[in-house]
Amino acid sequence: MNGPVGKAVSDDLSEAVTYPVDAFISREYAQAEPERLWSKVWQQAGRVEELKQVGDYITYNICHDSILIVRDTPETLRAFHNVCPHRGRRLVGNNTGGGPKTVAQDTGAHSAKGNRLRFSCNYHAWTFDLDGSAEHIPDAEDWGGMLDHVCTSLTPVQVDTWGGWIWINMDMEAGPLREWLEPAASLLDPFQFEAMRYRFRQWGIFDCNWKVALEAFLEAYHVQGTHPQLMKYGDFYSFSRVIGMHSQTGFDSKEKREASAAATSVHRAAGEDDPRYTIAKMQAEFWETIGGSTTETLVKAAQRLPEELPEGTPAAEVHRHWLESARRDDAARGVDWPEISDREMAAAGLAVALFPNMNLIPGPTFSLYYRVRPYGTDPDKCIFEAVALDRFPEGEEPETEWTYAEQDLSQWPHVIAQDISNMVEVQRGYKSQGFKGNLPNPWQERKVTNLHRNLARYMDAGAPTPIPGPSDATEHSRLSEIKEGAQNAEHS
Template structure:
């Protein structure tokens, strides 16, 4: 492929082998027409996580979730069940819940939703319970016409998921095989540590892809390379994908059995792990916890200098596990082989990316900003296990994309996102060239986008 004119999405074959060198065009990132079509072809058809169960713990608690022109109310209608409705009064279409000016989403607690226009009232089950002068309709207003329009809602991993397609597959089926590999982490036992958002100058896919592979670490986060090699494998998992540490040496099997908190390189693994954990905490505020950081700082005192890295790592984890148990945080029991299969980081189609840990998770979500292909709503959050009753109270905080607000690592990622978006609009950009080994998550993402959009599938790169 020599220039943009060579790319004809109508003539693409469906590429099955993602290990081959592939390419795809910038249309999905830069076309306003494509962005408009996403509403009907993607967002109205997929399961998407809309919040956390912890945000709506009691009957009457609700949150809203907006994507493009649709606003969804998710409410706890009984102690054990949730309901989700379009945020639209059945009378004249006014939204029942207003988003705060300049805010992220609405939340609160109600026993009824009252339309601010004419006072029509709905209970937590979506039934319209009060219509002013109802007799004026001469009996034409039955429950079916006035009931709030309900959509699918379910939970997994402590996240609340919604789907606007009445004929969608069940959430669990949609999430497999990811859910089966990730259940062991018990994300439902975690709670928000922090959560921030911003309207960013790039497409939602550009933002999401900045966190979908560790191939960028050397170029974007060079300071992290002192702790280990970030060479990775990347695999498709149906709609979804994940990656994990790999080795260029075919005889090296250690990378396949370690995680993001693996022992790093260097002559003294005790010091490397301690430095890495401190750095993660100071520059990310995620991918670790204070317990893991503190246990890492003791390694120099608790182990001899020549302790093999694998033994250092095991001692560190067992020490942190005991520390957490003493404060009422019990780690999940995970088989090392299953942990290796889970890998380092996941992408859940279409717009969820996260790094799982035994007691933490660092997650990202991106959504379109209207039909402007050059803007998105970007969100990041950290989850952590806490002793019962000691969970922090958090809310979504709007934060400008500075190192002061987001810490060093995320600010480094931000430095790429708008620049990539600008570059893809250039006449000089001939199409993406994803790494066939380390970025299969991304080519699988575009393969699945093409299936929903009926165009733009990755194609083989001419050799």
């Protein structure tokens, strides 16, 4: 791969830039990602709620690595490479063969899960405690005392939690998770995601690069083209800004480019129309066509707005009344909302992208998020996940499982299916000889550009560079005309 070339871009990515397609279609690039990128970054690997009891475990797979995450005490988690140090067999996986199935996992499953107080390799019966140390090695004396704790233990991986999510990093020298997540973590802390639980989680294997799938959710610029049915609720013009390694979007105004809590949240009321009705209709549509970005309580409270408020009530007052009404409804059923000020709501914006592969929409009682991963090192495939979180009365949290869905638009919520419809066509388009490079919107798609600037720092390739200025473009056009004239003269 070739390293970054061209002029450097500004820290805030405010200029018009371009970047090439290698990150999406190059097999060399995809094969370099495990070592250069995924082995060095913090990645969201699951939810704490999945590991309730000592011995509970899940696996997280990325490229050709599998990570085993276990609850070793009531208060702590550990993570290890899911591989036996003896001969390299995965400890947890699809256990076919002659030995007993110590861990069951169906072929094609999203991940493994279960409860074990020790892990035994089905190949030669090496057995490991929850702290990763070898508890039993058959005929250990055959090594003549040459085996030690280091070479016989499972290889550790960093593990930490934030927002109720489990995060791993294969680089044991990497800095703390909190340091990695800032300043995004501070913007999102008020939402208390750790008190939320899975409402649904769906996944599939898609025929596109993981970045193509992720980028489908990194900006609102695509709403007018991909989700035209939502335009009746108002203007989806948005800002997009860099926040360290991460980035965010929020609703904006072409005239003012300034925000309020009502204007920047996913609950934005529509333009000049009666906000009592537009909020109600938009919430109903979200619930019916996404199944996320809202809750049943919020939808029901929105439907009462035309009855509870007089015509002409300002949008900000409608918005405030709606949230206060929904808060009371939830309190009555045993669900407490966190205290989030208008300023904190506005600061969080519409959606936040956490580098490298997660994008989430925050709400006072919900979150809808997407996580995308490579499928091995195939540049033309990825693992796509859509997850909705919600707040539930204590003891009424649903038991959910990962549900597999083909890349069939009928198997996904309508709005998500609309996004999926672009993915394969983008992947195909990137291979066209007629495509000269990406031209992201300098105001509304900085999240996309920031993704590629960050990737270039790890991959040493694909850095965004400024688009040539008008004078350069004029000169390029003049040279093209000269070349074309010369060719025409030659043919004549």
